[in-house]
Amino acid sequence: MASGGCALIRFALRRLLQAVPILVGIVTLIFLLLHLAPGDAATAYFNPNVSPEIIDRMRENLGLDRPIHEQYFRWLRAFFTGDFGYSFGQHRPVSAVLADALPNTLVLSGVSLVLIFVVGCAVGAVQAVRQYSKLDNVLTFTSLFVYSMPGFWLGLMLILAFSSPALPDALRLPISGVTSIGYEFMGPLGKLLDRARHLVLPSVALGIASAAGVARYMRGSMLEVIGQDYIRTARAKGLPERQVILKHALRNALVPIVSLLGLYVPLLFGGSVVIEVVFSWPGMGRALYNAILGRDYPVVMAASFFFGVLVLAANLVVDLLYAAVDPRIRRA
Amino acid sequence: MDVAQVKECGRRVPAARAATYFPGVLRSAALSLLWLVSLPLASCTGGGQDDSERPLILGYSAELQTLNPLISTDQNANDVIYHLLYTPLVVYDSTYSVRPWLAESWELGEREVVFKLREDVRWQDGEPLTAHDVKFTFDLATDPSVGSPLGAVYLADVSEAEVMDDHRIRFRFASQLSQPLESFFWPPVPRHVLEGVPPEELSRHAFGRSPVGSGPYRLVRWQAGEQLVFEANPDFAPSLGGPPRIPRVLYRIVPERTTLLAEFLRGDVDVYGTLGPTETGRVEEAPGVRLIAFPWRMFTYVGWNTRREPFERAEARRAMAMAIDRQELLTAVLGGRGSPAVGPIPPWHPYAPELAPLPYAPDSAVAILERLGWRDTDGDGFRERDGQRLKFTLLTVASSPVLSDVAQIVQAQLARVGVQVEPQLLEWQTVLSQHRARDFDAVLTNWVLDNFRVDPRPLFHGSQAATEGSANRSSYASAVADSLMDLGVTLTDETEARRVWARFTRVLQRDQPITFLFWNDELAGVRDGLEDVRMDARGELVTLPRWRWGSADGGKPR
Numbered sequence: 001m002a003s004g005g006c007a008l009i010r011f012a013l014r015r016l017l018q019a020v021p022i023l024v025g026i027v028t029l030i031f032l033l034l035h036l037a038p039g040d041a042a043t044a045y046f047n048p049n050v051s052p053e054i055i056d057r058m059r060e061n062l063g064l065d066r067p068i069h070e071q072y073f074r075w076l077r078a079f080f081t082g083d084f085g086y087s088f089g090q091h092r093p094v095s096a097v098l099a100d101a102l103p104n105t106l107v108l109s110g111v112s113l114v115l116i117f118v119v120g121c122a123v124g125a126v127q128a129v130r131q132y133s134k135l136d137n138v139l140t141f142t143s144l145f146v147y148s149m150p151g152f153w154l155g156l157m158l159i160l161a162f163s164s165p166a167l168p169d170a171l172r173l174p175i176s177g178v179t180s181i182g183y184e185f186m187g188p189l190g191k192l193l194d195r196a197r198h199l200v201l202p203s204v205a206l207g208i209a210s211a212a213g214v215a216r217y218m219r220g221s222m223l224e225v226i227g228q229d230y231i232r233t234a235r236a237k238g239l240p241e242r243q244v245i246l247k248h249a250l251r252n253a254l255v256p257i258v259s260l261l262g263l264y265v266p267l268l269f270g271g272s273v274v275i276e277v278v279f280s281w282p283g284m285g286r287a288l289y290n291a292i293l294g295r296d297y298p299v300v301m302a303a304s305f306f307f308g309v310l311v312l313a314a315n316l317v318v319d320l321l322y323a324a325v326d327p328r329i330r331r332a
Numbered sequence: 333m334d335v336a337q338v339k340e341c342g343r344r345v346p347a348a349r350a351a352t353y354f355p356g357v358l359r360s361a362a363l364s365l366l367w368l369v370s371l372p373l374a375s376c377t378g379g380g381q382d383d384s385e386r387p388l389i390l391g392y393s394a395e396l397q398t399l400n401p402l403i404s405t406d407q408n409a410n411d412v413i414y415h416l417l418y419t420p421l422v423v424y425d426s427t428y429s430v431r432p433w434l435a436e437s438w439e440l441g442e443r444e445v446v447f448k449l450r451e452d453v454r455w456q457d458g459e460p461l462t463a464h465d466v467k468f469t470f471d472l473a474t475d476p477s478v479g480s481p482l483g484a485v486y487l488a489d490v491s492e493a494e495v496m497d498d499h500r501i502r503f504r505f506a507s508q509l510s511q512p513l514e515s516f517f518w519p520p521v522p523r524h525v526l527e528g529v530p531p532e533e534l535s536r537h538a539f540g541r542s543p544v545g546s547g548p549y550r551l552v553r554w555q556a557g558e559q560l561v562f563e564a565n566p567d568f569a570p571s572l573g574g575p576p577r578i579p580r581v582l583y584r585i586v587p588e589r590t591t592l593l594a595e596f597l598r599g600d601v602d603v604y605g606t607l608g609p610t611e612t613g614r615v616e617e618a619p620g621v622r623l624i625a626f627p628w629r630m631f632t633y634v635g636w637n638t639r640r641e642p643f644e645r646a647e648a649r650r651a652m653a654m655a656i657d658r659q660e661l662l663t664a665v666l667g668g669r670g671s672p673a674v675g676p677i678p679p680w681h682p683y684a685p686e687l688a689p690l691p692y693a694p695d696s697a698v699a700i701l702e703r704l705g706w707r708d709t710d711g712d713g714f715r716e717r718d719g720q721r722l723k724f725t726l727l728t729v730a731s732s733p734v735l736s737d738v739a740q741i742v743q744a745q746l747a748r749v750g751v752q753v754e755p756q757l758l759e760w761q762t763v764l765s766q767h768r769a770r771d772f773d774a775v776l777t778n779w780v781l782d783n784f785r786v787d788p789r790p791l792f793h794g795s796q797a798a799t800e801g802s803a804n805r806s807s808y809a810s811a812v813a814d815s816l817m818d819l820g821v822t823l824t825d826e827t828e829a830r831r832v833w834a835r836f837t838r839v840l841q842r843d844q845p846i847t848f849l850f851w852n853d854e855l856a857g858v859r860d861g862l863e864d865v866r867m868d869a870r871g872e873l874v875t876l877p878r879w880r881w882g883s884a885d886g887g888k889p890r
Contacts, residue, residue, distance in 0.1 A: 039765040054476060090395075090398075100557070175591055176591050177586075181387065280586045
């Protein structure tokens with residue numbers, strides 16, 4: 001066991017070291033792409049009536065007049081010493097922009113991730129257990145339908161549905177923002193519930209397609225497990241069906257599902273760019289979107305970097321989890 | 333695992349037994365979700381509150397950048413800066429004439445003006461607002477290292493400021509100005525807060541996000557990407573009307589318009605600012621809300637690249653202009669909410685010339701094109717000359733539904749006279765950068781006037797024609813137009829100035845460096861029950877401090 005633990009740590013360290021060149025590659029590529037796009041922050045944020053000399057002066061103030069490699073190395077040096085620079089568009093430090101936006105994105109993606117796996121696994125497992133029943137067919141149809149819907153469209157439909165005047169007041173979920181007006185006057189429980197209500201629609205819009213994907217995988221995985229000899233053995237030794245399904249079948253069926261986590265985390269962050277705009281969610285995705293339109297390089301760079309870190313971290317966690325749940329991988 | 337195997341596995345499961353557990357789990361999950369969803373809001377908006385305390389909720393789709401007047405360039409932020417947070421020296425009345433504001437009076441002399449400031453105006457931190465603050469702001473605005481748009485837009489012709497005493501300040505003009513007082517439609521910033529900040533650091537200073545103003549409202553909280561919370565300034569100068577009527581204003585940011593419209597219609601937002609022309613129908617039909625359309629400072633135009641064939645010749649540009657039916661554009665795209673444009677002076681401006689736009693005359697356009705040698709020789713419906721087809725690319729902004737609709741209609745209208753137009757819809761920054769670099773045939777875009785001063789020189793003066801990055805992106809140069817503009821901006825006599833601007837507009841009409849299409853009306857949705865709302869070309873929020881909730885229920889739809 002001790003040697004297994006050691007191997008796991010060595011494995012983790014190796015993966016961490018591999019992440020460094022990947023991250024540097026990501027930021028370099030984004031830096032180049034951004035600078036290839038026409039326009040810059042000095043033109044994006046300036047009144048066209050302002051004379052070209054003043055715009056040039058601003059460009060100088062922002063360091064945008066220097067050659068691109070110089071800008072790149074200046075940025076890289078500052079970035080790795082913890083100075084993320086100033087946002088041209090928001091006129092405040094990028095660290096402040098991130099401090100506001102990152103937690104919101106993490107909460108939204110976290111809730112969506114839980115939703116994806118809990119709903120996906122539950123639906124998939126139910127379908128497997130009731131294979132070829134009417135319920136199975138309905139759920140198959142529904143999940144394929146949901147899987148093929150674009151998130152932004154689903155988001156807009158949810159918004160229209162939940163702002164219908166026909167709905168009773170209590171069912172009219174918030175369609176924008178993280179908190180209600182008057183949030184600061186609520187009690188602690190009220191605040192929590194208010195935030196939870198605001199999370200419902202965006203997290204559903206962000207996660208439902210992936211949940212449908214997980215359900216499909218889970219159904220297949222569960223069916224395979226249920227057909228195994230050890231399940232028959234469990235039944236044969238007289239275990240209650242509940243225990244057979246929940247303990248023996250479900251646990252084993254979940255192993256391949258863990259690897260999906262690594263696939264869905266990047267999808268979540270990509271999706272958050274659109275969903276955060278649709279639901280006015282003040283997170284990183286929206287900050288990134290606005291920053292790209294405004295050529296706000298420091299924000300784009302920092303946001304992409306953090307998205308990169310989060311995706312790599314999620315993949316690392318998946319690999320570690322996989323190694324943890326499957327002894328064969330650990331030994332290999 | 334292939335499909336056959338799955339089927340095989342499935343048959344071995346005693347389905348009835350196994351199935352009893354999961355639906356139970358699902359059912360309880362669904363029930364708890366429903367419970368969460370249906371919990372009544374701990375604190376509802378609006379309903380049941382005393383109307384005198386009811387907050388006003390504004391909804392906008394664009395984020396604000398900064399509330400520092402020295403560096404702000406965005407229209408929505410300027411609306412807040414000029415009308416809610418600060419007190420400009422002078423303001424405009426509803427006829428767009430200058431009237432006193434922070435300055436209670438002035439003496440206009442030969443190339444100078446002395447302002448007498450009100451003595452009861454204070455900064456929101458309690459310090460008095462004095463002439464020193466005004467001078468401090470002037471110095472920063474004209475310092476090139478700040479790069480302030482105030483300096484560029486208002487103060488280009490003001491050479492010097494001199495404090496005479498705490499409440500009197502003298503400004504000297506570099507040249508004689510037609511509308512000298514228009515140079516002072518800007519608010520001072522507090523010297524005691526910003527003194528010592530290096531000028532090039534100003535745009536990064538925290539002041540832009542936590543400003544100390546002097547206006548009827550103060551900013552209490554700025555939740556980035558969500559909302560700005562303003563509260564009435566209880567100490568707002570009595571001589572300027574005292575504290576505003578609505579105690580709390582929430583400026584909400586909802587980037588997606590569909591979401592914003594839904595929020596407005598369901599009663600979570602009271603004013604939907606900068607509403608789009610495609611959304612008017614739903615607002616007009618909905619109960620409890622109304623649509624306000626008002627003239628705005630923005631015109632839509634087609635700019636021709638006068639350095640490229642066939643637009644090098646004024647005749648060719650004029651032919652294009654006469655083949656475009658402005659009235660059709662206005663009706664089809666804006667639902668008639670706007671007015672045809674003749675020149676760069678808006679029709680509601682005191683200096684607006686009484687001139688009809690160039691007529692829609694496709695026959696005359698055809699005649700000009702024929703005379704220039706463009707004929708349809710191969711019968712394909714498009715004209716050619718020396719084997720070259722008469723075609724050009726019309727560059728425009730993809731994200732603007734109005735502009736992309738206009739581009740398509742213009743394409744159809746010009747096809748009727750045998751001109752092939754290829755609309756090219758690109759992202760805004762890309763359009764701007766190609767336009768600035770003069771890398772275009774023709775461009776369809778908007779221009780917004782910063783204020784009510786008539787000064788079209790940046791757009792049309794020959795001295796700007798070759799300047800890289802200047803606003804004269806059609807590279808128009810005409811000695812007659814130049815001398816008329818140079819004269820017009822110095823004329824103090826209103827009748828004479830109007831005559832010169834009319835002549836200038838006629839020159840533009842003849843030369844067509846750009847073809848003016850229309851002045852867009854601005855639109856806003858307003859909840860019933862909100863009274864004394866008046867919006868005009870000064871801004872949507874110009875009268876906000878006098879708005880109030882009427883006694884009727886605010887029309888919150890059920």
